[in-house]
Amino acid sequence: MENKTKYLLKNISANVVIGIYAIFAIFPLIWLIIISFKSDMQMYTTTFIFTPTLDNYRIVLLEGADYIKAFVNNIIVSGGAVLLSLIVGVPAAYAFARYNFAKKEDLAFTILSFRFAPEILVILPLFMIYQKIGLYDTYFGLIWVYQLITLPLLIWVLRGYFEEISVEVEQAANLDGYPWYHVFMKILVPLIKPGMVASSLLAFIFAWNSFTFPLLLSGFKIETVTVAALRYIGSDTVHYGQMAVAAGVAALPEVILALIIQKHLVRGLSFGAVKG
C-alpha cells in the first residue's frame, strides 16, 4: 500500500516536470502562430481573444517581394550546398568506410574538425578574398562556404551507412568482373539511398539555419531568410505581427523536414559517431 502511493507520487511529479518543460518548449511556437494573426492594434489590448486577420501575412509575403525572394534564395543556397556536398561527400564517405589507408582516421577527424572552426575566423579573410575574386554576394560564393556546415555532416553520417552494408555484396559484384565505380554507382548508392535522403534533409536544415555566413558574405542580392527576418527587429515602428510571420515562415520548412526525418535525427546529430 505504501509502495503504491510512493509510486503514484513519483509518477505524478515526473509528469509535472515533463509538463512544465513541454510548455516551455512548445508555447513560444504557439504564441508565434497566435500573434501572427493579430493586428497591430489588438496586439496591445487583448491576449488570447481577438479577431484574426491575415494582414500580416499579406504585408510580409505579398507586398514586399523581398521576403519571398530571401526564402527562395535560402532554398537555392541550402539546396545547392547539399547537392555539392553529396557529389563529393558520398564517394568520400565510401572511401572512409571501406578502405584501410594510412592516416585514414586523421583525415576523417580533420574533416569533422572543420565543423569546430570558428565561423567568424574563416569569414574575415574570406570576405576580402570573395570581394577580390567576385564571389561576394553570389550564389556560388555562399554555396561553397556552406560546405563547412553540410560536408562534414554528410561524410560522417553516410560513412556509418556504408559500414552497415556487408562487404560480401561488393565482393560478389567484384567477382563478376565489374569495376569498383560500377559497383559503387549501381549497387551501393541505391542501397544507401534512404540514408542519403535523411542526411541530406538534415544537412539542409543546418544550412537553412545558418546566419553568420549569409550575414557577412552576401549583401542585398542574395539575402537569406535568417538575415531578412532580423530586419523586422530593426525597423523603427515595430510591427510585432509581421515579425511573427517572418519568424514563422522561416521556421516552417525545418519543422516539416524534422517531422519527415525524425527517425534519422539521432544518427545525424551525432555525425554517426554514436552507434544507436
Add this chain to the structure above:
Amino acid sequence: MKDITLEENKIPFSVKARPYLIILPALLLTIGILYPFATAIFYSFTDFSFRSIDYKFVGLKNWITMFKSADFWHACLVTAQYAIATTGTEMIAGLGMALLLVRESRYTKILRIVLIFPLMIAPVIATLIWQLMINNSVGIVEKFLNLFGVYNFPWASSASTALFTAAMIDFWVYTPFVMLLMLAGLQSLPKSPYESAKIDGGSPWFTFKTLTLPLLKPFILIALIFRLMASMQEYGIIFALTKGGPGNTLMNLSLTGYNMGFAFSNLGKAVPFLLVLWFVIYIISQKLVGAWLRGQKSAQGN
C-alpha cells in the same frame, strides 16, 4: 583490383591511391574554404585593414595589445560564463528529460517528436520568437509576470539580466539536442545489468550512479563536445538579441572579433581574438574526443 581485403603489399599503386583520389574532391573543396583561415594567422602579424590595400608587418604588436586590453579579458570571461551556463544547464536538463521520456507510452512517443521542434529552428529566428514573448509591452511573459506583481522585467536591456536572457534562449534551442542524444543512449543500454541490479535491490539513485551514468558516458561526452564547442563560439543568438550589449555585457570572443574586423575594419587586431578562441576550442575538443575514443576502445574490448 577486385578484392579490397588483399594483403597490402600485393596491392598495385593504382589501387592503393584510390581511396585518396576518391576523397580528394571533398578535401579540395574544404581546403579551398580553409585557406583563408591560414592567411588569417598571417594577417594577425600585420596592420592589415579593409580600409587600404597597403599593410606592413608589425610582429607581435597586435597580440601584445590584445593581451593588455581589458576588452580581451572581458570577452574571455563572457565566453566562459556563457559556455558554462548554457552547456551545464542543457546537459542536466537534457539528461533529466531523457530519463523521464525513455519510458514507453503513447504520450512520451509524441513528446519525443514534439519537444525537438525548438532544435530545428534557426537560433536567430528563435531569438526573434523569444523577443516577441518577453517584450515589455506586448509579450505574453510580461503579462504572466504581472500576475505575480513583477512589472517591466529588464531581460536583455539590463547588464544584470542580459546573460540570463541569452542563456535562456540557448537553453530553449539546444536542450532538445542533448535530450535526443541521451534518449538514443538510454535506448541502446543493455537490459541484463538492470535486471540483476533489481534483484540485488539497489535503489534507483544507486542504479543510476553505478550503471546508467557509466554506460551513458560515450553519449554524454559527444553531447558535451558539441554543446561546449558551439556555445563557446555562439554568435547568432547574442547578435540577434543585443549585438553584444547593453554596453559590452555580452561581448564574447566571437562578437569582439567580428566588431574589430568589420565595424572597425581592422583585420590584424581582430584575428588574435578569434585565434585564441580557436586554440582553446581545439585543445578542449582534442581532450574530450580522446576521452571518447578511449571509451569506445575499452567498450569494444569487452
